[in-house]
Amino acid sequence: MLRRISESEAFGFAPTVSRQPSDRVCLAGIGVEIPSASISNEELVETFNRWVDTENIRRKGRGDEPLPKSSADFIRQASGIRRRHVYEREGILDPARMAPVIPARSDDDLSVMAEFGLKAAQKALAQAKVAPGEIDLIICSAAHHQRPYPAIAIEIQQALGAEGAAFDIGLGCSSALAGLHVATNLVRAGAYRRVLVVTPELITAHLNFRDRQTHFIFGDAAVAVLVETMEPGRERHGRLEVVDTRVWTQFSNNIRTNFGFLSRLAQDDPYHLDMEGKLIKQVGSKVFKEVTIASHQFIIDFLAEYGHTPRTMRRFWLHQANARMNAMILKLALGEEVGQDRAPTVLERLGNTAAAGAIIALAENHEDMQQGEFGLLCAFGAGYSIGGALLKMM
Numbered sequence: 475m476l477r478r479i480s481e482s483e484a485f486g487f488a489p490t491v492s493r494q495p496s497d498r499v500c501l502a503g504i505g506v507e508i509p510s511a512s513i514s515n516e517e518l519v520e521t522f523n524r525w526v527d528t529e530n531i532r533r534k535g536r537g538d539e540p541l542p543k544s545s546a547d548f549i550r551q552a553s554g555i556r557r558r559h560v561y562e563r564e565g566i567l568d569p570a571r572m573a574p575v576i577p578a579r580s581d582d583d584l585s586v587m588a589e590f591g592l593k594a595a596q597k598a599l600a601q602a603k604v605a606p607g608e609i610d611l612i613i614c615s616a617a618h619h620q621r622p623y624p625a626i627a628i629e630i631q632q633a634l635g636a637e638g639a640a641f642d643i644g645l646g647c648s649s650a651l652a653g654l655h656v657a658t659n660l661v662r663a664g665a666y667r668r669v670l671v672v673t674p675e676l677i678t679a680h681l682n683f684r685d686r687q688t689h690f691i692f693g694d695a696a697v698a699v700l701v702e703t704m705e706p707g708r709e710r711h712g713r714l715e716v717v718d719t720r721v722w723t724q725f726s727n728n729i730r731t732n733f734g735f736l737s738r739l740a741q742d743d744p745y746h747l748d749m750e751g752k753l754i755k756q757v758g759s760k761v762f763k764e765v766t767i768a769s770h771q772f773i774i775d776f777l778a779e780y781g782h783t784p785r786t787m788r789r790f791w792l793h794q795a796n797a798r799m800n801a802m803i804l805k806l807a808l809g810e811e812v813g814q815d816r817a818p819t820v821l822e823r824l825g826n827t828a829a830a831g832a833i834i835a836l837a838e839n840h841e842d843m844q845q846g847e848f849g850l851l852c853a854f855g856a857g858y859s860i861g862g863a864l865l866k867m868m
């Protein structure tokens with residue numbers, strides 16, 4: 475007798491596996507992909523200032539105020555950043571271009587953002603010793619997505635050889651934490667056993683290298699975190715348990731991009747995109763003050779829910795935007811200055827890698843933790859948004 479084929483079999487859907495809610499969730503693997511090319515403050519400032527010289531000749535001719543120059547010393551002192559790694563160096567240091575050269579790819583080729591995320595995803599899976607076929611869901615969570623659809627996560631899913639489902643989300647520099655928040659709760663609820671959160675940050679592609687306020691801030695990096703239910707037998711030292719996650723948001727225009735499909739309609743020629751005013755902009759000093767205060771309160775409140783205080787945290791993996799800002803948040807929280815061991819920074823060599831930064835600090839600085847020690851992963855940025863994850867070393 476012929477067996478009746480179900481619709482899901484006909485379309486090749488993965489069979490539905492009944493799942494149980496899980497109290498315990500862990501980070502089974504973390505992957506980090508950092509491009510090899512880098513640019514120092516001095517190189518970046520030299521290009522900026524050469525462009526300013528040329529621009530000021532034009533401005534003088536028009537009777538406009540001259541533009542001020544940038545300074546490598548200012549950048550280091552104000553932010554702590556010394557250099558940044560970039561997906562593509564070519565073009566950024568050319569005063570006539572000041573943007574990376576990233577050629578268009580055919581729709582049939584793997585897109586740039588998916589390829590970047592894929593590298594981090596493969597590293598996370600290798601670390602977790604998990605095969606792509608064992609992932610149930612992929613969330614691509616980044617500050618900037620290359621396009622609205624098809625979702626970058628679905629392209630990563632296909633390139634990886636995973637099944638299940640995939641979708642994109644974004645929450646500025648808190649994107650990875652927002653992804654972790656969603657993933658953790660879906661795994662806890664029993665909807666999925668394993669969720670891969672991929673955060674490819676190709677932020678130099680959206681950066682205005684002619685804006686003195688922001689030209690030095692960002693660098694590129696991709697990260698991926700595999701969140702899985704903690705099954706008996708997979709509890710092993712070196713893995714971090716996710717005790718809980720939180721996300722906080724409050725609207726602010728102080729970090730904003732106006733890039734989007736409606737932008738072109740405000741132009742005389744809607745078929746020729748003028749990028750002026752549609753790249754990242756920020757009022758850095760306001761962000762600094764307001765987000766420092768909000769992050770401090772977030773940390774105190776979130777930890778208090780679990781009977782913790784900043785003092786009971788062995789380590790803080792904070793957003794990597796500004797070394798002074800992190801120092802201030804921690805001084806408010808702990809009443810004293812803390813060093814690299816307690817709150818490691820990676821921004822000196824990588825710049826602000828948007829949502830990837832805190833995860834890189836985590837990836838590079840957790841293996842020495844003792845069993846039972848706690849740490850706080852916390853990112854903040856555009857929105858305003860703050861995301862946190864209380865982690866415990868198993």
Ligand SMILES: CC(C)(COP(=O)(O)OP(=O)(O)OC[C@H]1O[C@@H](n2cnc3c(N)ncnc32)[C@H](O)[C@@H]1OP(=O)(O)O)[C@@H](O)C(=O)NCCC(=O)NCCS
Binds near residue numbers: 687762795799856
């Ligand atoms: C961007 C940031 C490093 C700027 O530092 P800051 O100390 O706030 O600097 P300000 O914008 O107040 O400017 C201070 C002075 O430096 C000058 N300045 C600004 N950019 C400069 C540059 N590239 N080179 C030289 N001088 C510069 C300003 O003109 C100003 O000069 P003035 O005092 O004569 O008016 C800092 O505000 C910051 O990191 N903010 C938080 C960013 C953040 O967390 N973002 C989160 C999401 S990614």
